[in-house]
Amino acid sequence: MSTEARDQYQEILQGLYTLLARFPTGNVELKEQTDLVADMGLDSINVMELLQEIEDRFDIIVPLNVMSDIRTVQDLAIQVQRLLGENS
Amino acid sequence: MSISKRFAELEHIRSALNEADADPGRIVMERMLSATEAEIAGRRTILAGTNNYLGLTFEPGILEASHQALREQGSGTTGSRMANGSFASHVALERSFAEFYEVPAAMIFSTGYQANLGILTGLLRAGDKVVIDAHSHASIYDGCRLSGADFFPFRHNDPEDLRKRLRRLGDDARGALVVTEGLYSMLGDIAPLAELLEVTEEFGAYLMVDEAHSLGVYGEQGRGVAEAAGILDRVDFITGTFSKSLGSMGGFCVSRHEQLNLLRYGSRPYIFTASSSPANIAAAHWALDHVRSHPELREKLWSNVAQLYSGLKDLGFRLGSAPSPVVAVRVDSHDEAARIWNELLASGVYVNLVVPPASPDGASLLRCSVSAGHSPEQIETIVAAFGEAISRTAFAGACCSG
Numbered sequence: 001m002s003t004e005a006r007d008q009y010q011e012i013l014q015g016l017y018t019l020l021a022r023f024p025t026g027n028v029e030l031k032e033q034t035d036l037v038a039d040m041g042l043d044s045i046n047v048m049e050l051l052q053e054i055e056d057r058f059d060i061i062v063p064l065n066v067m068s069d070i071r072t073v074q075d076l077a078i079q080v081q082r083l084l085g086e087n088s
Numbered sequence: 089m090s091i092s093k094r095f096a097e098l099e100h101i102r103s104a105l106n107e108a109d110a111d112p113g114r115i116v117m118e119r120m121l122s123a124t125e126a127e128i129a130g131r132r133t134i135l136a137g138t139n140n141y142l143g144l145t146f147e148p149g150i151l152e153a154s155h156q157a158l159r160e161q162g163s164g165t166t167g168s169r170m171a172n173g174s175f176a177s178h179v180a181l182e183r184s185f186a187e188f189y190e191v192p193a194a195m196i197f198s199t200g201y202q203a204n205l206g207i208l209t210g211l212l213r214a215g216d217k218v219v220i221d222a223h224s225h226a227s228i229y230d231g232c233r234l235s236g237a238d239f240f241p242f243r244h245n246d247p248e249d250l251r252k253r254l255r256r257l258g259d260d261a262r263g264a265l266v267v268t269e270g271l272y273s274m275l276g277d278i279a280p281l282a283e284l285l286e287v288t289e290e291f292g293a294y295l296m297v298d299e300a301h302s303l304g305v306y307g308e309q310g311r312g313v314a315e316a317a318g319i320l321d322r323v324d325f326i327t328g329t330f331s332k333s334l335g336s337m338g339g340f341c342v343s344r345h346e347q348l349n350l351l352r353y354g355s356r357p358y359i360f361t362a363s364s365s366p367a368n369i370a371a372a373h374w375a376l377d378h379v380r381s382h383p384e385l386r387e388k389l390w391s392n393v394a395q396l397y398s399g400l401k402d403l404g405f406r407l408g409s410a411p412s413p414v415v416a417v418r419v420d421s422h423d424e425a426a427r428i429w430n431e432l433l434a435s436g437v438y439v440n441l442v443v444p445p446a447s448p449d450g451a452s453l454l455r456c457s458v459s460a461g462h463s464p465e466q467i468e469t470i471v472a473a474f475g476e477a478i479s480r481t482a483f484a485g486a487c488c489s490g
């Protein structure tokens with residue numbers, strides 16, 4: 001990964017932490033490996049809301065079908081970075 | 089996940105419902121007494137959770153049409169239309185649907201669920217884009233998944249949010265598919281179809297509307313919310329079911345694009361399942377003709393809606409939407425919903441208990457579906473039963489506003 005890409009990834013990650021902190025986090029510390037469902041206990045309605053907030057923040061559009069492959073905060077960050085790349 | 093783990097997961101769901109005494113799956117209609125009454129647990133019960141909006145299921149005409157089809161065409165088709173041939177009655181019903189909607193193409197499916205699956209998987213390929221209302225029925229979500237297309241929910245009934253999503257799709261928005269319903273089955277709210285269509289057209293996308301709950305109920309001729317909104321001729325695909333207002337079983341799609349018929353060659357939920365039985369087709373066809381020739385049925389339905397809606401409103405219940413044939417009573421908690429639901433059953437009134445994740449926005453609902461077949465006395469009884477159910481609860485103040 002280039003330095004630039006690494007910086008972008010870190011920025012995305014921080015943005016996601018901010019968004020995620022607004023959801024019931026089940027008292028878990030937010031890390032890259034935090035599992036959105038198993039650790040945080042997000043339900044399908046939370047996931048929908050999260051998705052919409054992510055989309056608004058990054059001005060991207062995330063297909064719901066890719067959400068089923070996303071388990072952790074890291075998976076989410078990687079997906080957001082990929083979608084940002086597609087747009088530019 | 090192993091099967092034993094899956095069983096454990098499901099067992100957990102079942103026991104949670106059992107513990108709360110809130111398993112709608114345990115309800116058995118032991119004997120049907122009419123379109124609006126059955127015996128449940130030995131008790132004569134008014135049915136207000138059926139989707140039988142026009143109350144046609146016991147009409148002498150529908151029964152005679154079904155009997156005649158049974159006698160003349162047999163009990164089943166024993167095969168798929170593509171592999172084993174169509175019956176003339178299937179073709180005739182498609183012709184009637186096309187005529188009714190004044191479009192060149194109509195296809196019928198074995199259920200409404202399969203109609204949505206069949207249209208979505210028939211139209212969409214991996215990489216295609218489809219934008220759906222977040223409150224869409226499971227058959228729409230499942231159809232999107234099965235198609236392999238990229239799908240995106242937009243905020244329920246929010247044309248601005250749809251616009252935002254289509255804009256973010258960039259060039260892919262042109263030719264994308266937008267999916268919405270007419271009347272939403274859980275909260276009883278209707279889609280702002282004219283506004284949604286306007287946004288869809290702005291981007292050169294296609295619009296599909298599922299009128300499962302609105303056929304026979306909305307529009308001057310009963311063609312649904314799209315007709316009521318005055319945009320019938322601009323919607324690309326309309327799907328629906330025979331299982332609600334038409335009192336039968338099966339599904340349909342009509343389209344202003346004659347090419348809809350091409351899906352017969354590439355829609356697996358159409359090809360790889362048996363066609364509807366002759367008795368089902370005959371019942372649906374009779375009911376469709378009846379909807380067309382008896383607009384007064386809709387008047388009766390709407391008068392019952394007004395009576396139930398104002399009755400419940402006067403009791404202080406919070407209702408899910410403006411008056412519609414689906415009157416959803418909002419309750420604060422799952423437990424409270426279950427308790428009222430059981431009280432209603434005990435007093436001989438059956439409604440639908442809807443709790444998360446089945447409810448669209450995390451709400452706990454007591455969902456009533458109104459029928460043209462209800463008498464004013466039955467509606468009165470339903471309202472009175474709700475009134476008693478809350479007066480018997482310690483949380484009376486907690487569940488209702490006003």
Ligand SMILES: Cc1ncc(COP(=O)(O)O)c(C=O)c1O
Pocket residue numbers: 199200201202204225227269273298300301329330331337338339
């Ligand atoms: C919006 C919607 N679409 C489709 C269906 C499926 O209809 P059917 O019962 O014919 O499979 C339903 C019924 O549950 C529905 O509510």
